[in-house]
Amino acid sequence: xxxxxxxxxxxxxxxxxxxxxxxxxxxxxxxxxxxxxxxxxxxxxxxxxxxxxxxxxxxxxxxxxxxxxxxxxxxxxxxxxxxxxxxxxxxxxxxxxxxxxxxxxxxxxxxxxxxxxxxxxxxxxxxxxxxxxxxxxxxxxxxxxxxxxxxxxxxxxxxxxxxxxxxxxxxxxxxxxxxxxxxxxxxxxxxxxxxxxxxxxxxxxxxxxxxxxxxxxxxxxxxxxxxxxxxxxxxxxxxxxxxxxxxxxxxxxxxxxxxxxxxxxxxxxxxxxxxxxxxxxxxxxxxxxxxxxxxxxxxxxxxxxxxxxxxxxxxxxxxxxxxxxxxxxxxxxxxxxxxxxxxxxxxxxxxxxxxxxxxxxxxxxxxxxxxxxxxxxxxxxxxxxxxxxxxxxxxxxxxxxxxxxxxxxxxxxxxxxxxxxx
Amino acid sequence: xxxxxxxxxxxxxxxxxxxxxxxxxxxxxxxxxxxxxxxxxxxxxxxxxxxxxxxxxxxxxxxxxxxxxxxxxxxxxxxxxxxxxxxxxxxxxxxxxxxxxxxxxxxxxxxxxxxxxxxxxxxxxxxxxxxxxxxxxxxxxxxxxxxxxxxxxxxxxxxxxxxxxx
Ligand SMILES: Cc1cc2nc3c(=O)[nH]c(=O)nc-3n(C[C@H](O)[C@H](O)[C@H](O)COP(=O)(O)O)c2cc1C
Ligand code: SF4
Ligand code: FES
Numbered sequence: 001x002x003x004x005x006x007x008x009x010x011x012x013x014x015x016x017x018x019x020x021x022x023x024x025x026x027x028x029x030x031x032x033x034x035x036x037x038x039x040x041x042x043x044x045x046x047x048x049x050x051x052x053x054x055x056x057x058x059x060x061x062x063x064x065x066x067x068x069x070x071x072x073x074x075x076x077x078x079x080x081x082x083x084x085x086x087x088x089x090x091x092x093x094x095x096x097x098x099x100x101x102x103x104x105x106x107x108x109x110x111x112x113x114x115x116x117x118x119x120x121x122x123x124x125x126x127x128x129x130x131x132x133x134x135x136x137x138x139x140x141x142x143x144x145x146x147x148x149x150x151x152x153x154x155x156x157x158x159x160x161x162x163x164x165x166x167x168x169x170x171x172x173x174x175x176x177x178x179x180x181x182x183x184x185x186x187x188x189x190x191x192x193x194x195x196x197x198x199x200x201x202x203x204x205x206x207x208x209x210x211x212x213x214x215x216x217x218x219x220x221x222x223x224x225x226x227x228x229x230x231x232x233x234x235x236x237x238x239x240x241x242x243x244x245x246x247x248x249x250x251x252x253x254x255x256x257x258x259x260x261x262x263x264x265x266x267x268x269x270x271x272x273x274x275x276x277x278x279x280x281x282x283x284x285x286x287x288x289x290x291x292x293x294x295x296x297x298x299x300x301x302x303x304x305x306x307x308x309x310x311x312x313x314x315x316x317x318x319x320x321x322x323x324x325x326x327x328x329x330x331x332x333x334x335x336x337x338x339x340x341x342x343x344x345x346x347x348x349x350x351x352x353x354x355x356x357x358x359x360x361x362x363x364x365x366x367x368x369x370x371x372x373x374x375x376x377x378x379x380x381x382x383x384x385x386x387x388x389x390x391x392x393x394x395x396x397x398x399x400x401x402x403x404x405x406x407x408x409x410x411x412x413x414x415x416x417x418x419x420x421x422x
Numbered sequence: 423x424x425x426x427x428x429x430x431x432x433x434x435x436x437x438x439x440x441x442x443x444x445x446x447x448x449x450x451x452x453x454x455x456x457x458x459x460x461x462x463x464x465x466x467x468x469x470x471x472x473x474x475x476x477x478x479x480x481x482x483x484x485x486x487x488x489x490x491x492x493x494x495x496x497x498x499x500x501x502x503x504x505x506x507x508x509x510x511x512x513x514x515x516x517x518x519x520x521x522x523x524x525x526x527x528x529x530x531x532x533x534x535x536x537x538x539x540x541x542x543x544x545x546x547x548x549x550x551x552x553x554x555x556x557x558x559x560x561x562x563x564x565x566x567x568x569x570x571x572x573x574x575x576x577x578x579x580x581x582x583x584x585x586x587x588x
Contacts, residue, residue, distance in 0.1 A: 086548040162489030179446035242509035242550035
């Protein structure tokens with residue numbers, strides 16, 4: 001059953017009448033008949049956790065908003081720029097009203113004045129599509145003044161970024177939306193606090209997929225949602241599968257599904273029949289790489305089970321690599337991404353990513369030494385925990401974990417028996 | 423022309439100014455209008471945006487420079503941004519990118535002599551299941567191969583040769 005990718009089951013659910021016919025806006029209607037605090041309690045009870053990467057409990061995040069503040073905002077994170085992630089795009093393209101309904105449920109729960117949907121600039125056409133949807137909703141009384149006759153007013157707007165991965169980081173996103181450079185802010189204050197959010201007002205920042213779950217939760221009840229998935233990972237998740245599988249794409253599955261079920265039963269197994277799987281990056285370029293062993297394949301794709309195998313599910317952008325892939329090349333690709341996307345504000349991240357890129361290039365060119373491999377591992381270790389935002393940590397992950405799991409892939413370039421490892 | 427006083431843009435400028443709590447927030451959407459009008463973000467456009475928003479032109483310029491989608495120099499009529507990030511590269515994107523540059527006779531970031539095509543490689547565009555892919559002037563073109571790409575290039579050349587419509 002799809003909760004999010006309902007466009008797969010219901011033709012034209014991207015049309016308002018069709019969306020309404022299939023339960024659309026029932027969740028908002030129910031919410032508007034409850035108090036804001038009751039909506040937050042329902043969200044807390046559902047166990048929904050943020051789908052943008054960190055997995056923070058959504059209802060708890062909403063409850064941090066100080067209710068007595070007169071001005072509050074919701075910002076939808078539709079920046080979707082993590083390497084290998086393409087789920088928010090399908091949700092917005094095929095089921096846009098559900099995202100907007102979810103955003104309005106959040107807005108009502110914190111009594112926000114407006115919702116801003118921050119889209120990566122490349123989602124130019126989706127921005128135009130959402131603008132049309134918002135206009136239709138305004139005409140039918142779902143957006144604007146006195147929403148569904150409830151007396152609650154809320155505006156919804158879109159805003160296009162312009163090509164900067166860092167703007168997916170919530171405080172950088174807020175700076176960008178305010179017309180400043182899209183660089184992270186020093187925290188505290190956090191976005192949910194007065195002084196830390198949009199225009200210095202308390203603000204909820206939630207990912208597209210997170211919010212798209214809310215209409216189901218409010219319509220069917222928290223228990224129905226909590227019944228899906230695992231103890232600590234309720235609900236379905238959209239898993240983006242890319243790389244060496246037969247059928248790359250989005251797969252919406254309960255969070256107790258194993259990697260084996262996803263990669264073999266759903267995605268069709270290895271792209272080339274004569275090549276075995278070697279490794280995967282379960283959370284795009286940012287999370288630790290893991291070898292695709294039987295133990296890993298039999299792990300459920302939940303927050304807690306992924307932690308047990310030394311990685312994270314994060315945004316669930318699962319990049320699969322077969323045995324033909326050289327992990328030094330993977331480390332290089334991912335490092336080039338972070339070198340390009342570092343916003344330059346802190347030295348360890350700016351200089352570290354630049355330096356890592358140069359040395360890995362040297363290693364790949366056959367001009368590196370075993371010491372170079374040790375050195376990049378050290379540089380990466382030193383970047384962790386020393387930067388203003390998590391990008392610095394993300395950039396260190398591919399180096400640390402490719403060297404740890406695949407020392408021979410590095411050794412072959414530097415003429416050493418083994419480059420280190422455990 | 424300019425964006426200020428140009429009837430083509432007035433509604434959109436007003437829409438963006440009304441959308442936010444502060445004028446400054448409209449800097450990004452207005453820079454897109456500049457790019458639409460001039461084909462790139464030039465000094466005149468920067469000064470117009472600064473004028474509308476009561477900002478210093480150097481502030482606007484630094485915003486424009488921070489983001490990769492604002493072009494700081496003129497591009498070809500078709501700005502082709504090929505994704506060569508890891509997932510696409512696992513499915514042939516590096517080879518496709520090299521082939522495309524070769525086919526058009528340009529270097530990375532270069533524009534063809536006829537001013538039609540600029541080729542650049544970019545990071546993940548959220549289309550990894552449809553590799554190789556690119557964006558042409560920010561619209562998705564996916565599941566590419568050499569044959570399909572040749573057809574598209576021919577189509578765009580033909581389109582460019584038509585006299586501009588009304
Ligand atoms: C460098 C960086 C990039 C990020 N990119 C995104 C992104 O593209 N989309 C997203 O939803 N969250 C992204 N995040 C996470 C956000 O900061 C934030 O945690 C998230 O939007 C919260 O929403 P959620 O609780 O619904 O997950 C990023 C974080 C970092 C550090
Ligand atoms: S860690 Fe990197 S991306 Fe994050 S603020 Fe520092 S320099 Fe910018
Ligand atoms: S890697 Fe090319 S679109 Fe994601």
